Amino acid sequence: MGESMTIGEVSRRSGVASSALRFYEQRGLISSERAGAGHRRFPRSVLRRIAFIVFAQRVGLTLDEIGLELGRLPSDRAPTRRDWARLSRGWTNRIDARISELQRLRAGLDVCIGCGCLSLDRCALSNPSDRAARFGTGPRYWLGDAPAR
Amino acid sequence: MGESMTIGEVSRRSGVASSALRFYEQRGLISSERAGAGHRRFPRSVLRRIAFIVFAQRVGLTLDEIGLELGRLPSDRAPTRRDWARLSRGWTNRIDARISELQRLRAGLDVCIGCGCLSLDRCALSNPSDRAARFGTGPRYWLGDAPAR
DNA sequence: CTATAAGTTCAAGTAAGCTTCAATTCAACC
DNA sequence: GGTTGAATTGAAGCTTACTTGAACTTATAG
Secondary structure: OOOEEOHHHHHHHHOOOHHHHHHHHHOOOOOOEEEOOOEEEEEOOHHHHHHHHHHHHHHOOOHHHHHHHHHOOOOOOOOOHHHHHHHHHOHHHHHHHHHHHHHHHHHHHHHHHOOOOOOOOOOHHHOHHHHOOOOOOOOOOOOOOOOOO | OOOEEOHHHHHHHHOOOHHHHHHHHHOOOOOOEEEOOOEEEEEOOHHHHHHHHHHHHHHOOOHHHHHHHHHOOOOOOOOOHHHHHHHHHOHHHHHHHHHHHHHHHHHHHHHHHOOOOOOOOOOHHHOHHHHOOOOOOOOOOOOOOOOOO
């Protein structure tokens, strides 16, 4: 556990299941060298990468999006803290949008539902521009996507 | 479109696809009578119910949880605004928890990642009690669930 | 009346993000 | 050097929330 780590060690230190780590590697989000009988050896730097992945997921990025972000890291040298910071700059808007939606929802608990105006044409939620952010599944139209036709 | 509505009308007015409405009915979240050749007829009140469902999804409830909530509505009479308000009271904590997590994440963009301390043992994210809320999928352990073993 | 649009059911498919299983090999400890 | 514990792979399975398709039946406009 000095220079490089087994998948089990990485799993224990990150809290991410080995199966998930293999899945991430398969998706190209992390990578490893092989030792012994094909056993994975991860560099310690993978922990930061994994932290970034979990962090990004909480923000609401999909693994595909996270892959794109990670692809923006320099491939010729070890990423600096500046590199990492650059990646997450764009998240701010996303987080802010989500926070304000939740605040509107929270207000809606008192206003919309509380006053009994929870109707499709009046509720603030039915304003399409207010529902642009998409976190999770659910009906698309109300959540900002254009109707199917 | 006076007294009752077809599934198409409900779909158009709510922005929720017909297939989703059938799915919701199958799950017991909404219900309808039948007319003609088994065509569904929804009462206007279904629109409020659907609004509640979409609203609740945005807050982060699963359809199962939403079903439980809806089950708390009186079955012997039409729900009043007070009934609806009662249902959504409990959401507040949930919303607040999620908002504060996002605010921590947002701060982490500057602090954790910005200062380069994004590491598994130091980052605020690695504090299990801070990651109790679960929205969406993703690795469970870091997100608050106990490890499998 | 006759297109065409809209409705029905049931089963299967989709997408994301993993987990589980089976069969097998390897490493570590006493 | 034998017994556990940990790794490997590939394929299949799971959960949530729907969508799509097939095969029909009904309503509606002209």
